[in-house]
Amino acid sequence: MNCIDIQEALSSWLDQSLDNVQVEKLDRHMETCPDCSNFFKDLKIIRQSTHLLNPIEPPQKIWRDLQLQLLSEAHIQPGSQESFWVRYLPKGFPTLKSAWGTAILGLFLISSSFLLYDWLPEPHLEPTFTGLMSHEEVLIKELKKAESNYQLAINALRLGTQRRLESLDPTLAQVFKDNLATMDYYLNECKQAIKNSPQNPLAHRYLLAAYQKKVELMQTVLTSDSLL
């Protein structure tokens, strides 16, 4: 047997398909032939390295294309396909969380606005040096005072909130940021409503409620303990 034949036999031996007589022959040959001995060592290294090869992650477009094809062949029904959130938004995006969070917050805001309307005390009509003011004017004046207090509170909390968000788990931080953005949107809507009808106390009450919710949210961020 020449070295080529020996090495082919060694390749088979790696797959454990030789009998003891053959194995003994190969061992004896390798004792005197460094070429074949090195060859066998290298085969084992290659084999070990091959076993460490991991499966490869496929690109996401394959699943999207598959879905289209499954639909076109009517393997799945159009109405029953996966939800918009899962299909179009990136994996890991906190879609359900932020959607629920926004919905609950919105609901809370609307219901608390109605409650606030009932809870705010009727203002006392007191004469001022500028003369008698109407009930509504006094109310709006008080509401504006409350608004500026809330604005001060928000400004005071802003820096701390930003720093806290940076130290939080990114997914959680993103949920908070989304909710803060939603609150800012509501605040702007309320401010716009006040611009359109500045003497409407209800618009001011809505704005106050939105400020209150924003302050509460910022406080929640500051007291959150889910860190990176």
Add this chain to the structure above:
Amino acid sequence: MNESQVIAGCISGDPDSFRTLYELHKRRVYSLCLRMVHNSAEAEDLTQEAFMQVFRKIGTFRGDSAFSTWIHRLTVNIVLMRIRKKGLDQVSLDHESDDTQKLPKQQYGSNDIHLRGLVDRITLEKAIAELPKGYKTVFVLHDIEGYRHNEIAKLIGCSVGNSKSQLFKARLKLRSYLMHQKPKLKNKQTEASSLRKYVSNSPKQ
């Protein structure tokens, strides 16, 4: 969901079941396709085709083998058909060439030329990609996917002896390719040690 529930779900057209099935097997299917054809666009196409076949034929699965084995075999058949269709098996699987005789003597390894330590994944993947299609098919099926020679012989339509021979040649080629990578590694090591010397000799600030 357990496997039988997923299969039942797919048969009844439940999209979540399709998704679950895909997520469970996508990596192995795609890896097999990519390593066999070494072209990502082709591999994506083959992966999609493989899963479509799975979804079309899932009703015919009888449970004679494990479901993963069934999917895998289906994928291998699809890939091999594509390779044959495109005439990509450059080395005829039935022809036992004597190219081992033509290999330069140094390939058998002299005393000081051999691999030291495990080969990194990227180098190995590259080396596998360089193999001729026929050798690559047998190597991927045997050494990576774990098929036996009698199974490979049935799959690709050759003899068991031929499958073993192709595997041996694939391993020879791989070894030759990997040994040629060594001088680059040696240079990197030399550079690293030169850099260390430079740093240790530089005046401290």
